[in-house]
Amino acid sequence: MNLRKRAISGIMLAGSMVVMCAIADAASTVSAEAVAVVADTRTDLATDGTAGVVAQLNQINTDIVEMAAAGIEHSQTILVASADEEAQAVEDTDTLENASVVQNEAASIEESAQIESEEDGTAQDAGTTEDIQETVEENATDIENTENTETENTEETENIENAEDAGNTENTEDAEWQNRLMADVDEFLYVRASGDADAEIIGKLYKGDVADVVESGDTWTHVVSGDVDGYVNNDYCVSGEDALAYAQENVETEAQVNTNGLRVRNEASEDASVITAVSEGTTLTVDTDAEAEDGWVAVKYKGQTAYVSADYVTTELALGEAVTIEEEKAALAKKAEEEAAAKAAQTTETSTVQNASVSASYDDVTLLAALIQCEAGNECYEGQLAVGAVVMNRLRSGAYPSSISGVIYQSGQFPPAGQGMVASIAANGPKSSCVQAAQQALGGSDNTGGATCFSRASSGRAGVVIGNHVFY
Known part of the structure; x- marks a missing residue:
């Protein structure tokens, strides 16, 4: 009898250890799954909001308790089954008595495990709630910072766009003049066949004429203007931005009319009196000394300042081109013929x-x-x-x-x-x-x-x- 009792006690001790190991495994599994669920909960926060998170937490608590209980019940079943098999060799009274003791101990272990699981779950719930609260606050802060950043970026973008719009015309014009040249003279500058003061004169670059630079040199620059392809002395030229400034100061600006019947008014207003109407292709001289008026271009007309709508004209500098010696001779001959014809009329x-x-x-x-x-x-x-x-x-x-x-x-x-x-x-x-x-x-x-x-x-x-x- 004593031997049997010892055997039963050994079985009960082994069963207790099995139960404790099962509980530990179940707790580890529950903990791992709970962590995963918390991660999913944080993800759901962005889509379902706080209400969704609370629902997820309730579900987590329920799942943890059920999983722990299932693990204990499964271990208890294994223990009871093992005890029943061993108890077949002992007397029925002793078996029932020992089985009752095992069951009571299993119930106690189950209750302790459940209390411990609930405490762990409560702690986890509290920690999760704090994490969620922090996440919500961080997200709210991030959203506010994002809105502020977007507002600042929008303002900066608008400022940049306005600055770019204001500077686009100027930058484009400057870029066009990087390889341009003008003669800084009172009348004209000779263009020679080569970079030599004794080289043949092949053309003239008059005041107000512009040339494209082919190749710059220390003393002579190779240029092309109109039908003239030759060299000019750098001492009498300005180029790049200096050439642009020179042109703006010394060359008139013209307004090319782009529509028929454009009204020329005495003031910059649609209600102003109409002086005359001009046809498409007409060229008017811009009055650069007049005060600029938004939407209007001031022009010179019969000795007075007049205005035309800026929507129907294209303004540009009245730049000329170099002439070859042959072209100049032909122009002089034509002028002489015209003068002769005029004298003939006298x-x-x-x-x-x-x-x-x-x-x-x-x-x-x-x-x-x-x-x-x-x-x-x-x-x-x-x-x-x-x-x-x-x-x-x-x-x-x-x-x-x-x-x-x-x-x-x-x-x-x-x-x-x-x-x-x-x-x-x-x-x-x-x-x-x-x-x-x-x-x-x-x-x-x-x-x-x-x-x-x-x-x-x-x-x-x-x-x-x-x-x-x-x-x-």
Whole structure:
């Protein structure tokens, strides 16, 4: 009997150890799975929010308890089964008694394990709740920081874009001028066939002309402009940004009209009066001295500042190109032909008509003679008479003042009168030929065909050419 009791005690001790090992394994498994679930819970926080996390925690608690209980029950079943098999060799009374003891011990172990599991779960729940709270706060902070960063980035982007827009035109223009060159001269700069002061002159780069740089040198630069391909002396040139600044200061800006019927207004407003309308392709000179008006371009029109809509014009510098020697010769020849044609339209045949004489005082004669001397004192007598005839034709026309002195001193008509030269000569006495021409003009002689104006014959104006003037 004692041997049997000892055997049963040994079995119970072994069973207790099996139960404890099973509980430990179950706890480890539960702990590992709980960690995984917590990780999933943190992931769910971003999508399901706090409510989802609480639900996950409740589920975790339930699963932990059930898993621990299942592990204990499974160990107990194994222990009871083993005890039943061993108890077959002992008496029925002793077996039942020992089995009851084992069951009581297993129940006690189960209760302790359950309490320990609940305490661990509670601690884990508390730790998980704190972790979740920290995660929520961190996420809220991250979201706020992200919004602030996005706002700052948006503002910075807008500032950068505005700066880029403001500087795009300038940067593009600067880039275009990096390989450009202009002649810093009063009239023109020779372009030679090679980089040598004695090389053949093949063209001219006039003031306001621009050239593209092919190759820069210490003394000479190889350039191309128009049909000219040659070399210019660096001492008389500016390039790059200096060339751009030079162009902006010395070259006019033009506005090319891009639509038909563009209205030219006297003010920068759609309600302003319309001066005229211009057709597509018309080129207007920009008035760079006028104050800039948003949406409008100030232009020069018939001596005054006018405005056109900026939406319908393209503005650019009126840059020229170099000309070859052959091109310049051809241009000079064409100009000579035009001047010859203009002179051909002038007549040199004069006929003198006799108009009614005009009574005049000595002072009127002297004053007219002084004007004749100022305007044609060194010309032939016919030229002097013609100047006197113009004054008398104005007096007779009724469109000018009704006195000789009034005609001569009319504002803006005879510069020598306004400059005091006429009065000076009259005071000192005009020369005799001019006095004679004045008297004949007052007597009614007119060799201009009734002209009331005159200018230099070289002007090309059609009319009657007498001496160095054309009368019309």
